[in-house]
Amino acid sequence: MxxxxxxxxxxxxxxxxxxxxxxxxxxxxxxxxxxxxxxxxxxxxxxxxxxxxxxxxxxxxxxxxxxxxxxxxxxxxxxxxxxxxxxxxxxxxxxxxxxxxxxxxxxxxxxxxxxxxxxxxxxxxxxxxxxxxxxxxxxxxxxxxxxxxxxxxxxxxxxxxxxxxxxxxxxxxxxxxxxxxNLCVAGALMRPRREAATEASVTRQPHDYKLVPVFVDGNKVQGDSKVISDHYGNREDDFDDHEKIQTKYSRNQFVTEGGENIQNESTVLHSETGNSNMPGRCLNFFRRxxxxxxxxxxxxxxxxxxxxxxxxxxxxxxxxxxxxxxxxxxxxxxxxxxxxxxxxxxxxxxxxxxxxxxxxxxxxxxxxxxxxxxxxxxxxxxxxxxxxxxxxxxxxxxxxxxxxxxxxxxxxxxxxxxxxxxxxxxxxxxxxxxxxxxxxxxxxxxxxxxxxxxxxxxxxxxxxxxxxxxxxxxxxxxxxxxx
CATH class of the missing domain: 1.20.1250.20 (MFS general substrate transporter like domains)
Incomplete structure (x- = not known):
């Protein structure tokens, strides 16, 4: 495809x-x-x-x-x-x-x-x-x-x-x-990908989630884009035997494996477990x-x-x-x-x-x-x-x-x-x-x-x-x- x-x-x-x-x-x-x-x-x-x-x-x-x-x-x-x-x-x-x-x-x-x-x-x-x-x-x-x-x-x-x-x-x-x-000239040619796709794996766990902005390849996504991401950076190795939902991001839609739309705005479902404050998020980023x-x-x-x-x-x-x-x-x-x-x-x-x-x-x-x-x-x-x-x-x-x-x-x-x-x-x-x-x-x-x-x-x-x-x-x- x-x-x-x-x-x-x-x-x-x-x-x-x-x-x-x-x-x-x-x-x-x-x-x-x-x-x-x-x-x-x-x-x-x-x-x-x-x-x-x-x-x-x-x-x-x-x-x-x-x-x-x-x-x-x-x-x-x-x-x-x-x-x-x-x-x-x-x-x-x-x-x-x-x-x-x-x-x-x-x-x-x-x-x-x-x-x-x-x-x-x-x-x-x-x-x-x-x-x-x-x-x-x-x-x-x-x-x-x-x-x-x-x-x-x-x-x-x-x-x-x-x-x-x-x-x-x-x-x-x-x-x-x-x-x-002239580095600025070179930088002007480094445009972000017009369309990006990423694979994400999310566990069905009893966590609380909050909405945060989406960034793909370091660039904020505009419009009706959606992504699910866990606080471990979408690494499947960090999930043991939990059930996973395979998801896919594209520019205009965000669907699960069954083709079901999830949200209507550019967001990420991000686990708040151990991440409820800035020091915790910084520590998690450093550790990861x-x-x-x-x-x-x-x-x-x-x-x-x-x-x-x-x-x-x-x-x-x-x-x-x-x-x-x-x-x-x-x-x-x-x-x-x-x-x-x-x-x-x-x-x-x-x-x-x-x-x-x-x-x-x-x-x-x-x-x-x-x-x-x-x-x-x-x-x-x-x-x-x-x-x-x-x-x-x-x-x-x-x-x-x-x-x-x-x-x-x-x-x-x-x-x-x-x-x-x-x-x-x-x-x-x-x-x-x-x-x-x-x-x-x-x-x-x-x-x-x-x-x-x-x-x-x-x-x-x-x-x-x-x-x-x-x-x-x-x-x-x-x-x-x-x-």
């Missing part, structure tokens, strides 16, 4: 939504991978203390990811369009304000927290909306959308280097903020979503992402300074990100296509990519003395490191399901965000104590290897728990 939900699934406006997600990720990709280039100018113009200035970039990237749970709840409540547009406004304000700041502490607030929070909203929406519009082509759609991040990496480094040369740090911040404000952590080895996957954030941000953030210390020019150092971005783009697209094959394990790809990227980082100090070899490392790291981000959303879906994608995606970004915040400062402390960038890459490579081990524990956990 053709439903309204199928009308835009994998076809039609789904491709417009995918373009919007890819464009949004392109802009956030430039923001995520540009702090290392900006940091060279901050060292020259504001403060020549690497251990202090590195906190600016790590706070930006860390806030983008660590704000994931908040962004996930915001996206789930208000929708992808509102989240992306709000993110674009915050990024514009943060980057514009940064152009007037001349202190590290001020940049921590404007360029770090404010810009990072806005980009975090956009990242969550861009990673969530393909899950609403695609089913058969879901892994490929995620691969294409995350390829936008790689394109941002490809363009961001050289663009920032050129802006810094022509307009200095203040002008570069201002122009970059104007470019990033935090239980996702232990689902299908999701905890080990998040630990893997934490180590990934530690290692990857330490490697990429210090790459321009490391290359410059090996007698490469500033522009050559920035161009290393072009090699990473180009190969990362190819990797994300190919990984998205490969992961669409049901016979290929997504977690196996994750473990393999992490292991190879870790080995590359550990070996990089041995062949970093020449610029062509630096380019080779950048290309190989982009090839194996880029694919990791292409399977982030499919792995989240595999662990927690599409219905919890927004919140689950936020949790993964919280984990990787902690690593992104701590990676550059820890690596800077290692450099300050040894005065040798080689040790920072030993640290980064070791973190990636630890991430590979944690990811390998996911299938072990699943087999032991029969998941």
């Amino acid at each position: 053709d439903t309204g939900q199928d009308r835009d699934t994998d076809i039609g406006y789904a491709w417009v939504a995918l373009f919007a997600a890819t464009f949004s990720n392109f802009i956030t990709g430039m923001l995520i991978y540009s702090p290392g280039v900006f940091n060279t100018a901050i060292l020259d113009e504001i403060e020549n203390d690497l251990s202090r200035t590195s906190w600016i970039g790590s706070t930006l990237v860390g806030t983008i990811t660590i704000s994931g749970p908040v962004a996930g709840v915001f996206t789930s409540r208000f929708g992808c369009k509102a989240a992306t547009c709000a993110g674009g406004i915050l990024v514009l304000i943060g980057m514009s304000a940064s152009s007037f700041i001349k202190s590290v502490k001020g940049l921590l607030l404007t360029n770090g927290v404010l810009t990072g929070l806005g980009a975090g909203l956009a990242v969550n929406a861009g990673g969530t909306i393909p899950g609403y519009y695609f089913k058969k082509r879901l892994p490929i759609s995620f691969g294409v959308s995350t390829a936008g991040t790689a394109m941002g990496l490809f363009a961001g480094g050289p663009l920032v280097a050129i802006l810094l040369q022509k307009f200095t740090l203040s002008g570069a911040f201002l122009i970059f903020g104007g470019i990033a404000s 979503n935090m239980s996702l952590i232990t689902a299908n080895g999701f905890l080990f996957y998040n630990l893997s992402l934490l180590f990934l954030g530690l290692g990857e941000n330490a490697i990429l953030f210090h790459l321009p300074n490391y290359a410059h210390s090996k007698n490469s020019t500033r522009l050559q150092s920035a161009n290393l990100f072009t090699a990473i971005g180009l190969c990362s783009l190819l990797s994300r697209l190919v990984t998205g296509i490969i992961s669409n094959d049901k016979d290929i394990s997504i977690i196996l790809l994750h473990v393999s990519f992490l292991g190879i990227a870790g080995i590359l980082a550990l070996l990089f100090p041995l062949f970093s003395h020449a610029y062509p070899l630096q380019m080779l490392f950048s290309a190989l790291y982009g090839l194996y490191g880029g694919g990791l981000h292409s399977i982030l959303s499919p792995m989240t879906v595999e662990c927690v399901g599409v219905s919890h994608l927004a919140v689950g995606y936020g949790m993964t970004h919280l984990a990787i965000g902690i690593g992104y915040i701590l990676g550059p400062p820890v690596a800077s402390i290692i450099y300050e104590s040894s005065k040798d960038y080689d040790h920072t890459y030993f640290f980064g490579g070791g973190c990636l290897m630890a991430a590979s081990v944690c990811a390998a524990a996911v299938p072990v956990y699943r087999r032991s728990h029969g998941s």
Whole structure:
């Protein structure tokens, strides 16, 4: 039976939504991978203390990811369009304000927290909306959308280097903020599904119910729409042996399995048991979503992402300074990100296509990519003395490191399901965000104590290897728990 939900699934406006997600990720990709280039100018113009200035970039990237749970709840409540547009406004304000700041502490607030929070909203929406519009082509759609991040990496480094040369740090911040404000354009294209369908299971129990507004995919339903929902989020696992009524929501009617209409206004029958006051509802929401952590080895996957954030941000953030210390020019150092971005783009697209094959394990790809990227980082100090070899490392790291981000959303879906994608995606970004915040400062402390960038890459490579081990524990956990 053709439903309204199928009308835009994998076809039609789904491709417009995918373009919007890819464009949004392109802009956030430039923001995520540009702090290392900006940091060279901050060292020259504001403060020549690497251990202090590195906190600016790590706070930006860390806030983008660590704000994931908040962004996930915001996206789930208000929708992808509102989240992306709000993110674009915050990024514009943060980057514009940064152009007037001349202190590290001020940049921590404007360029770090404010810009990072806005980009975090956009990242969550861009990673969530393909899950609403695609089913058969879901892994490929995620691969294409995350390829936008790689394109941002490809363009961001050289663009920032050129802006810094022509307009200095203040002008570069201002122009970059104007470019990033195009997130609002991407958000305007992320319209909610015109017709949505959802399955709900409701027990016949002696509970009291009250009427509350309906939200489908984070958007309030208007008109004569109706849904029955229980306070456990429509999860059949939460009902033991109680009798269930199968129900179905469509835009114009709400019927039981027997075809009987239930109500005449846009409402939800919501159990008041244990939910009669706001603190109780908040506690129930927190308990329900935090239980996702232990689902299908999701905890080990998040630990893997934490180590990934530690290692990857330490490697990429210090790459321009490391290359410059090996007698490469500033522009050559920035161009290393072009090699990473180009190969990362190819990797994300190919990984998205490969992961669409049901016979290929997504977690196996994750473990393999992490292991190879870790080995590359550990070996990089041995062949970093020449610029062509630096380019080779950048290309190989982009090839194996880029694919990791292409399977982030499919792995989240595999662990927690599409219905919890927004919140689950936020949790993964919280984990990787902690690593992104701590990676550059820890690596800077290692450099300050040894005065040798080689040790920072030993640290980064070791973190990636630890991430590979944690990811390998996911299938072990699943087999032991029969998941």
